[in-house]
Structure formats: structure tokens, C-alpha cells
């Protein structure tokens with residue numbers, strides 16, 4: 001299931017992000033890739049340790065946690081602190097699958113000092129550049145319905161199964177800035193997440209029509225929670 005979240009960030013917030021990122025330290029993107037992915041990656045990545053990165057990822061996490069579509073679609077258990085990348089002219093990221101297990105960055109580890117890792121169930125990209133300012137740079141994702149080419153408005157987000165083969169096509173003009181992160185979901189199976197998402201969307205729509213005191217709405221809500229109880233892992 002691919003989920004698009006339109007306008008997670010307002011145009012004002014997008015400009016604040018881009019302004020802050022333009023001034024900061026960018027590094028070679030290969031340093032964050034696994035050995036296989038490093039061979040196909042030639043973008044740049046914002047220094048995660050810089051205070052600007054810290055401020056922006058916290059702002060993003062706050063917006064995500066408050067967004068019903070994100071919560072319903074991803075059912076997050078853990079969110080990897082968002083990173084920021086930049087593809088200038090000629091940069092691309094060839095076909096790959098994201099690593100299944102990610103060690104959490106230092107500041108996100110448990111208070112006990114353990115080296116926590118998380119499973120990646122959902123991958124996410126937050127587009128930050130106006131699509132009219134660059135050419136190429138589509139996120140191409142292999143799905144059961146064929147290759148999907150994703151290029152969203154600045155401030156919008158795509159969520160896709162982390163098990164998907166995907167690539168960022170070469171940027172042929174301009175510059176593409178984005179944020180990316182992963183979610184370990186409460187529900188490991190993408191099929192189960194998709195079913196819960198559809199059911200939740202229907203319940204929301206029925207609630208608008210019949211109100212939340214309607215007995216069938218209550219019964220369906222019960223079905224949702226009982227499915228979630230059965231499918232939640234860990």
C-alpha cells in the first residue's frame with residue numbers, strides 16, 4: 001500500500017525547512033548506506049549531528065504524530081529520526097531495498113544505554129523542493145501494480161512498504177531536497193496494515209454520517225480494535 005499525505009508541512013514551514021537546510025553542512029550520502037546500497041548512491045546528506053537537523057527532525061516528528069492519516073496508515077511503534085538528503089544535478093540513488101534492521105542513533109537509544117535497533121516496516125519520503133524547480137528525481141517504487149513514479153508537492157509525504165525495491169531517478173536539472181525516515185509498525189504485515197487502514201477510513205466516514213453513538217459504528221470500532229489486538233506484534 002502506498003499512502004500519500006498531502007501538505008504535512010504548510011508552504012511557510014517548507015520555506016523555513018529549505019532556508020535552514022540551505023545554510024548547513026552537507027556530507028556524502030554514501031556514509032549512511034549499507035555496502036550494497038553504497039554502490040548505487042551518490043547524493044548528499046545533511047549532518048545529523050548539527051543542531052539544525054535536530055530542530056527540523058523534531059518539528060517533523062511533531063507534525064507526523066499529530067496527523068491522523070499517518071497514524072492510521074503506519075501504526076507506528078518506533079520512528080527512526082528523520083534525515084535530510086539532497087540530489088543535485090546528476091545525482092541519483094539506484095535500485096535497492098532499505099536495510100531491514102536499523103541501529104537507532106545515539107540520542108534515541110534507551111535510557112539504559114543499550115544499543116537498540118528497529119525493524120523497518122514502512123519507508124517514508126517527505127518532498128521539500130517545489131517539483132517545478134527540478135527535473136527527474138522521481139521516487140520509483142516497484143509495486144504489485146507495476147512501477148509507480150512518485151514526485152509530490154513540497155511538504156507532502158509518501159509512505160511505502162520498506163520491503164519494496166525502489167530508486168531515485170537521476171536529477172537532470174535543479175536540485176531535489178527531501179527528508180526520509182522509517183517506521184517500525186505495531187503491525188508487521190503490510191497486508192494487515194492495509195486492511196486496518198481501509199477499515200479505519202470506513203469507520204471514520206460512517207462516524208461522520210451516523211455519529212459515534214451509532215451501534216453499528218461501535219461494533220465496527222470493536223472489530224477494528226480486536227483485529228489490531230490480534231495483529232499487533234511485540
Ligand code: NI
Nearest residue numbers: 096097098166
Ligand atoms: Ni531507499
